[in-house]
Amino acid sequence: MKPLIYGYLRAPDETPDDELDRLVSELQRYAETEGFCYATTFFEYQEGSRSAFEELVAELKRAEARHVVVPSMDHLSGHRLLCGQMIARLAADASAHVLTPGSA
Template structure:
C-alpha cells in the first residue's frame, strides 16, 4: 500500500476556478509520480485563515499520514516567520514532511 499524501493550498479564487483546479491536479500528479497515494486537498480560501490547516493536521493525525505537498511554501504563509512557525508546528504535532512542487530552494523536501 502506498503512503498517503495530502495537498494544501491557499487559493483566493473560488472553488471551480481553473487556476485552483490546475494547482490541485499538479499536486495530485506529483504525489502519484513520487509513489504516494494522493488522499485529498485542503484549501484556504481567504487570506489569514488557518481552518483548513487545522483540519489537515487533524486528518494527518487520524490517518497516521506524514506527507503534505504544497505548490510553494508561500501557500503555507507569505510571511517567512509565520511560515517557519507553521512548518515547525506540522513537524512537531504530527511529524509531517512538507514537499513543494515548485523549484525554489527550501528547508523542506522538494518534488
C-alpha cells in the same frame, strides 16, 4: 501500500477555478510520480485564516499520515517566520514533512 499525502493551498476568492484545478492536478501528478497516494486537498479560502490548516493537522494525526504537498511554501504563508512556524507545527504535532513539486 503507498503512503498518504495531503495537499494544502490558499484559494482566495479572486483565484480562478481553472487555476485551482491546475494546481490540484500538479499536486496529484507530483504525488503519483513520487509514489504517494493523494488523499485530498485542504483549501484555505479566507486570508489570514488557518481553519483548513487546523483540519489538515487533525487529519494527518487521525490517518497517521506524514506528508503534505503544497504548490509552493507561499501557500503555507508568504511570511517567512509564519511559514516556518507552520512547518514546525506540522512536524511537531503530526510528524509530517512538507514537500513541493520542485523539491524532489
